[in-house]
Amino acid sequence: MAEKKLTFEQAMGRLEEIVAQLEAGDHSLENSLSLYEEGAKLMKQCATMLDKAEQKVMKLRTDANGELTEAPFAPKE
Secondary structure (H helix, E strand, O other): OOOOOOOHHHHHHHHHHHHHHHHHOOOOHHHHHHHHHHHHHHHHHHHHHHHHHHHHOEEEEEOOOOOEEEEEOOOOO
């Protein structure tokens, strides 16, 4: 059975639910491990989506002639 692809917001919401459940400590070790594994997969999915979004971000710059040009976004460190 194919897994449903979640949006970033849905994945983050589910991840928050998992964290709250794990912090509550009301689950057996086996269930906690299952929740942890699901959370790890969701974290990886969210990180991948963020990486793809970052690659699409463009920054407008003014060139030497005063014209606006597009350039890849480069975050300042």
